[in-house]
Amino acid sequence: MIKISSADALLIVDVQNDFLPGGALAVPEGDAVIAVINQLMRLPFGEIVTTQDWHPAAHCSFREQGGPWPRHCVADTSGAALAETLDCAAVSLELRKGQSLSVDSYSAFLENDGVTRTILKDWLHERKIARVFVTGLALDYCVTATAIDAQDDGFESVIVLDACRGIAPLEDAVSKAENAGILLVRSSDLS
Ligand code: VGL
């Protein structure tokens, strides 16, 4: 068992309509994370953070701009909104990322250029957070990138596997996270 305390933060990555079944970049079973995350939010985390992929309409990651993805999570559209059934009452920070036209940001800490930081590291440090539990979508992109950068930024970093779903098969993301030294747990391990 892992006891959650006020020095722990729950990071809820990109649980947005476009990543749910029927969305523009649907993650298989993406909606299955919502109930698990709602349950996790009852634990005594010091901070709970949601992130949102929040792209301009002509973002570099979109296929029509030569990028790898269909158009998704365009700022201020319903696809970019958080899942309606996600219980956001206890969320203390809503972080939006991927807003620059020419650089994507899978991680909630660091853009894909490897140098541009978001506010998240300082924000968590100011609030005395030592450990982060990362959940959400997609496990093999934004979740793993966020967990690895959290660790690089000096936080203890844990992925809650059953609170995540990925685009590719689970094994690839799991071995990448394990190789990076990230602890993988299940939500039933937390109390
Ligand atoms: C994501 C691909 C493109 C994610 C975001 O949230 O994992 N994946 N943009």
Ligand code: ZN
């Ligand atoms: Zn994106």
